[in-house]
Amino acid sequence: MSKKLKLGLFGLGSVGQGFYELLDQSKSPNLEIKKIVIKNPTKTRTIESSIFSTTPTDILDDLEIDIVVELIDDAAVALEILKQSLQRRKPVVTANKKMLAENLEEIFWLQKKYNTPVLYEGAVCGSIPIIRNLEMHYAYDALESFEGIFNGSTNYILTKMIDEKMSYEGALGQAQKLGFAESDPTLDVKGYDARYKLAISIAHAFGCFVKPSNILGIGIDKLSAYDIRFAKQQGCTIKLIAKAQKIGNKVFGIVAPTLIPLENPLANIKNEFNGLTLIGASTGLQMLTGKGAGSLPTGLVVLSDVASLASGFKYPYPKTTDDNSVAFEKDALINVYISSITSGVIRITDFEEFTGGYQGQGAHFMKGWISIKKLLEWIDRKDLSVLLTGDSYFRVYEPKKAHEFSLA
Ligand SMILES: NC(=O)c1ccc[n+]([C@@H]2O[C@H](COP(=O)([O-])OP(=O)(O)OC[C@H]3O[C@@H](n4cnc5c(N)ncnc54)[C@H](OP(=O)(O)O)[C@@H]3O)[C@@H](O)[C@H]2O)c1
Known part of the structure; x- marks a missing residue:
């Protein structure tokens, strides 16, 4: 310089x-x-x-x-x-x-x-160098997928609800008092903020552009005490996870509360911290974690970006092609667990592959592979709560074909 x-x-x-x-x-x-x-x-x-x-x-x-x-x-x-x-x-x-x-x-x-x-490193998880790593470190790796905790406010709220048995309202109030959540917390708790960060990360991880409105975002505001009890019984915690995966030339993504087994490294990302795991073809699983927001953590990455510009750095966008050969696909099958306090709301036929269900503890539970399109129909229902199972990723959605038969 x-x-x-x-x-x-x-x-x-x-x-x-x-x-x-x-x-x-x-x-x-x-x-x-x-x-x-x-x-x-x-x-x-x-x-x-x-x-x-x-x-x-x-x-x-x-x-x-x-x-x-x-x-x-x-x-x-x-x-x-x-x-x-x-x-x-x-x-x-x-x-x-x-x-x-x-x-x-x-x-x-x-x-x-x-x-x-x-x-714009500061735009995705504050102090954690995600975009720079996707641009440089993973430039020549055929990245398969990534998933992470991209929003500190919701992680703080979930930590308090699950580890300290606080109510949603109590945990949200405390997050607001400490400055982790806005006075209008909608952007965080309904998953919008995480969707913005996921859309930006997808562009750098896989080279395709997606509008955040094309990514299904399910917030944490409908989680119930039943869900938390269920998660604990399964040896899991619950995190608001943003995840994306590339299958062939298609990219899939979602933001949703997810059952995370306690042995998964993301289970130990607590309070306002953020974290991300990536699976690369050459690297296997790798993890990045740190403070996802805040005056000094974010101020520092902004300063680092300024210094990088001063020394001539720019994002090479190594995976972005002019012909848009890799494209985001809105629909996919995902493995979910759905609970409802009202019976008859969820039907077996709603699933592409139903794997189990039962009634107990005052709630109805159903599990299986379901389309994102179907989940979207329920997005505004207050009596339903959806959790992704943390051990699975996306499947390409091929709608059930009508029973085929031949008269010959
Ligand atoms: N806070 C975080 O931890 C964090 C982390 C990552 C990314 N970000 C992003 O960083 C950006 C700034 O966030 P922040 O938390 O620093 O916001 P903030 O504390 O609310 O401050 C916003 C600043 O923008 C100024 N401003 C608003 N409209 C303006 C306009 N039309 N012309 C000139 N100045 C204007 C305000 O001016 P006055 O001072 O005159 O009101 C204020 O100084 C946002 O895009 C946010 O999403 C924030």
């Missing part, structure tokens, strides 16, 4: 503040924040005021600013900032998972069009 690089920072919230502090402490002779654009000019700040602006062009049109660091909480505005930065050939670092997940294919092409990179 020869020349001192000047940075324009959008947003000084939790992540922006962490990034600012870490850069300040590093006393880097090579990186300097020239301008910070925020939304609310009257907010009390600890940093000297002349650096602030509420006008985006103060960064975008400043020819001295080399890199844009986008850390705001508004996905639509963030996308506009990203586009305008690339048009001006300014590389971008962002942690905005919603914006990235919903627009990743377009962002991939914009980087090519303007020959200007975007790095």
Whole structure:
């Protein structure tokens, strides 16, 4: 790094503040924040005021600013900032998972069009280097699958419910008090946040783009005491798992509460921590774990992305092909356990392969292989809860054929 690089920072919230502090402490002779654009000019700040602006062009049109660091909480505005930065050939670092997940294919092409990179390690599981590993370490490995705990708030809530027998409401309240969950926790508990991270990871793991809305996301908000008791009886815990698998040229993915056997390494990822296991053709099973969010953990990966840009790094997207030969497939068969407090809601015929069911402890249980499409029909039902069985992956869905017969 020869020349001192000047940075324009959008947003000084939790992540922006962490990034600012870490850069300040590093006393880097090579990186300097020239301008910070925020939304609310009257907010009390600890940093000297002349650096602030509420006008985006103060960064975008400043020819001295080399890199844009986008850390705001508004996905639509963030996308506009990203586009305008690339048009001006300014590389971008962002942690905005919603914006990235919903627009990743377009962002991939914009980087090519303007020959200007975007790095976004902070968008997937905070401090854990997932995207960089998928891009570099696994670039030449035929990755088969990965699964992980991609959301710290829900992992914290599940840990408290299962290990400390807290109620869902009590655990959620505690997560909110500690700042792990938002005051509106819908994004976390209904699995949206994990879906954003899964969509981004799928692009880097398998080279295909998928909109998060095409991934089935089942949250943790319908889990019952029966489910937790059932999990314990099976020698399992429950985690909100985001998982994906490649079969031939098809990629499958889902976010759902999952029965995880206690001997699975993901069972020991507790509280707000995140973790991921990957199965590669050459590597077998490998694991990454760490803090999935927070001011300093995420601020650090943002700083690391800035330093990487400064030394000329960009994502090579080694698995992405121009002909979209690998594609995401919405439907698949998955192995589930479904419980309901009402009888007659789930029928054996709902399953492609029914493997068992019983009534007990005040609930009805059914197990077997079912299509994602079928599960989608039940997504808004409050009296049903779905758990994936943790020891299985996806099967390609070939709908039951009508009984074939010949008159000849
Ligand atoms: N928090 C985490 O642990 C974490 C982890 C990974 C990724 N992320 C992602 O990082 C991003 C930032 O998250 P955060 O938790 O730091 O958010 P936050 O604490 O809510 O802060 C948001 C910041 O964005 C600024 N802002 C909002 N709209 C703006 C606009 N139109 N123009 C300029 N500034 C604007 C706000 O300005 P004011 O200060 O004036 O209000 C504030 O400084 C989000 O995309 C989030 O998903 C967060």
